[in-house]
Amino acid sequence: MNVTDKAAVKSGEASEEEILVLAFKLDKEEYGLDVDVVQEIVRIKDITRVPKAPHFIRGVINLRGDVIPVVDLRRLFHLGETQINAKYRIIVLNIMEKRFGIIVDDVSEVIRFSKDQIEMTPATVSDTIDSAYIKGVGKAGNRLIILLNLMEALGLSKGEESEGEK
Numbered sequence: 001m002n003v004t005d006k007a008a009v010k011s012g013e014a015s016e017e018e019i020l021v022l023a024f025k026l027d028k029e030e031y032g033l034d035v036d037v038v039q040e041i042v043r044i045k046d047i048t049r050v051p052k053a054p055h056f057i058r059g060v061i062n063l064r065g066d067v068i069p070v071v072d073l074r075r076l077f078h079l080g081e082t083q084i085n086a087k088y089r090i091i092v093l094n095i096m097e098k099r100f101g102i103i104v105d106d107v108s109e110v111i112r113f114s115k116d117q118i119e120m121t122p123a124t125v126s127d128t129i130d131s132a133y134i135k136g137v138g139k140a141g142n143r144l145i146i147l148l149n150l151m152e153a154l155g156l157s158k159g160e161e162s163e164g165e166k
Helices: none
Strands: 018-026 029-034 038-043 057-063 066-072 089-095 098-104 106-114 134-140 143-148
Touching: 018 089, 018 098, 018 143, 057 098, 089 106, 106 134
Parallel strands: 029 143, 066 098
Antiparallel strands: 018 029, 018 106, 038 089, 057 066, 089 098, 134 143
16 A cells, blocks of 8 residues: 555545554554644654664654654554565654654555444463553454554653553
């Protein structure tokens, strides 16, 4: 999928009973984010390391003159090290007026989920990803999409802006 801006990602508006999710792959699983936070998807660029950054910050990129921090979700979720190559993508997000990118293996598609297609996640679902980082699991046919709560994962929850550094 070659998406360069949010308008191209957002194919229509979701109703009150639906959400639009950008699905992507990380390791062997599919994850999803609400398309409202997606700004654009770009190819991997030169990532400049930042000294003393948290372990999950891969570095920063220059995106048309803006310096954007890049989060390595594999590091954040303790899934090992990302061996960056040309197939990987950076999804640039804007959450609570903070812009940053996340490295993903591949971007799949935009999926429309109705509320009844989303299940809450049991607290003991994963031994690597904190269940607070997961909003739920979307059912798309025989596929399961893990819906991420990056605000919580990165410490961007309201009232907890400074807890993102570990």
